[in-house]
Amino acid sequence: MKESNKTAVRQILAKYLDENKLRKTPERFAVLDAVYSFNGHFSIQELSEKIEKDYFPISRATLYNALNLFVNLRLVVCHRLSLGTMYQASYASTSHCYQVCTICGKVAEMKAPKVELALRDTRLKRFRRDSYSLYVYGVCSTCVAKLTREKNKKKIK
């Protein structure tokens, strides 16, 4: 994540808190910084550990509270996968297309401009659309390699 984004999202948060007469607590900004220091997705547990290491301990209640706020502000996206809930920074990301490895759980953003256009072209019945998420499930190259290695081992046996 680019360093410049960190400043930008801090300003978005500050503005929102100001406008809604909410408090600018150190916790909220620490969580936001930590979120934007990840490359890709992370679990609550990973976030908690990172914050404890780089900033100061923050309780689960506060973490969930902050993350929910950020999700509403569209600064963070939340993936509910079979391996558990994962969060991810999403500033200035027009893309909401992800490839998800069903073996290791890795979530990677992908570019799918054709899909986005096609979706915009699609009429929805009785529905006021807001946002969307596309998940392509499969196996990432790392896990494909692992599987291949295991197969070869069996052959040798």
Add this chain to the structure above:
Amino acid sequence: MKESNKTAVRQILAKYLDENKLRKTPERFAVLDAVYSFNGHFSIQELSEKIEKDYFPISRATLYNALNLFVNLRLVVCHRLSLGTMYQASYASTSHCYQVCTICGKVAEMKAPKVELALRDTRLKRFRRDSYSLYVYGVCSTCVAKLTREKNKKKIK
């Protein structure tokens, strides 16, 4: 769900169990029948209640066991939404595009052939694709109507 599908999926399940030397238990078929008697999505709780009413009580452990089997066989899809996990029958459904109401949680299948074509046309990097799910989030017409009514009430006040 069409009655004819019930017979078809029963046969798919029976064949799979045969071929893999697994047991054809009454529970598995009761769960499958119940799943296919729903119109649209349902929670574990709703499934459990329906089975208790129409068939015989089946424990949670067995329900989860059966559902996981069906998901692997592609007879059922599983939506992990913020409102909870929902399941849905999916026989002969090539569509994996859903519109999800973020207010009432309703999940409706939608047709998006353009999106499917566009996705097929999209190259994935370092990834062996398997399946996909597209979720369009928004507000369904019922909830739009409710929101409008509430707004009007406020005005009257």
Add this chain to the structure above:
DNA sequence: ATGTCTGCAAAGCTTTTGCACTGAT
């Protein structure tokens, strides 16, 4: 001074697990 936010601990859910028993083959 005010009222929001946080931390803690408990509660609430959902899902999984271990084990003894049951029943499909």
Add this chain to the structure above:
DNA sequence: ATCAGTGCAAAAGCTTTGCAGACAT
């Protein structure tokens, strides 16, 4: 007769909640 499958109850996670105290405004 086997041993996979089931039910039960406990355990394990994850997320939310209630409340008292802290602190940004």
